[in-house]
Every structure is written in C-alpha cells, then in structure tokens.
Amino acid sequence: MLPFSFCTVLLATYFATSLADVSPREGQVIASCLDRVGGMTYENAERLQRYKQWADNYEEFPCFTNCYLNKLSTLYKENSGFNETAVIEQFGKEVHKVCQRRLSEGRDACDIAYNGFHCLVTMLDDPFVHIDRLPNITTEARTVMKDCLRPYDRSLYNRIKEYSKLPTREPIRCYTKCIVDNLQLLNPINRHWNIASLRHHLNIRFEKGSMKHCHALTPHRKRNACAWVFRELTCFMQSKPK
Secondary structure, three states: OOOHHHHHHHHHHOHHHOOOOOOHHHHHHHHHHOHHHOOOOHHHHHHHHOHHHOOOOOOOOOOHHHHHHHHHOOOEEOOOEEOHHHHHHHHOHHHHHHHOOHHHOOOOHHHHHHHHHHHHHHHOOOHHHHHHOOOOOOHHHHHHHHHHHOOOOHHHHHHHHHHHHOOOOOOOOOHHHHHHHHOOOEOOOOOOEOHHHHHHHHOOOOOOOHHHHHHHOOOOOOOOHHHHHHHHHHHHHHOOOO
C-alpha cells in the first residue's frame, strides 16, 4: 500500500483538476475503490494517472468510477444517474452538450458512470470545447478560431490553452494571423487595426496610449507578419483600461 501522502499527490495531478480539492477523505475513498484490484499500489497509481488516456469503452479498473463518484461526488449516484445541474456547474454547458449521450450510455451503473465521467474529463482538454468556453467573444470569433485551427496537425491542438498565458512566442505558428485576417481585425493595406472590430469580436478595450505602445514593440512590421500580428494583439490583450 502506498503512503497516504502519495495518494494525495496522485489525486492532485488528475482528479483535483475536475472535481473538488484533494482531501484526506478523498484519498481514503480512492484507496477503497481500488481494493478489488490490489489497492493503491505504484502500478495502479500510474495507471490511474493515465485515466484520461483509457479507452472510451473500457474502464481499466472495473467499477472504479462508479465507486468514486457515489462516495464523493454530487455528479452521479448509482440509483439516479448523472445530475445534469451539477455536471453543468462543474464542467460547463459546452462539455455537457458534447457528452450528453454518454451520460446515460451503458449496460449497467458501472458502465454509465465511467462512460459519462471519462467523457467529461476528457472533453475538458478538447481544443474546440476550450474555444467554446472562452468568455466575452462573439460566435463568429469562435467559429473562425475553430476553422483556423483545423488545418494544423492534431499534435499541436493541445497548445491552444497556452494562448491564455499571453506568451511572447506564438504557440501555434500563424494561428493568430489567420484569425485576424478572417475577422478583418487589421486593414491589409495600411496595416491599421480595426479598433471597433477588436472590441466587438474579442472584447478588447484600449487604455490611452496602449496602441502606440504596442506598435513600438514591432518596429520591423515588414518582416514575418505572423510574428508581429501575434505580438501586437497579445499586447492589446494585456492592456487594461482604467
């Protein structure tokens, strides 16, 4: 049996990202739900950390999810299934919509619990769901963001979340320029930003002088349009009006 502190660390790497903060009680529940497969061994801990990579229709620890959710979560109860209100509160309407069919799919309670919960936590990493969850942008902006992402190799999709950190180097090369071009946020002839469109589509508000400051970051605009468009737009997003 693993030390209890290790169990807590394990849960923090996975379950705490989608449920409540890890607690001693949660650690005990995890251990008890793994009793039928040998308890919280190092091997089982490693497999549990890969929960999101488990097959959609095969729970590697039979009935583990049903056991876990019934003992700790308001999301699901064996006699009544998934609580729609709780699912939406914890995962959002977009994830609920994608997983709605899976929330009631299965031969028995164990299947239903796994199918539904595995879909919910997996969809949190889906880049298109991530775009749907972005606040204060227009539907057209969301559509363009998705369309601009699709041509890229799927191995790059997980980088979409890095944009929220406002990095100095673009995570997916030229992705921002595609969005800017399709939403017509920048005049291609005089290279002036369309302030009204930036406000409308992306809810960007400018502080006095911020436009000039952001332009100063890219003195060589004729070089690498993807780079300077990304850098200036990121700068705009960092500028907060008083």
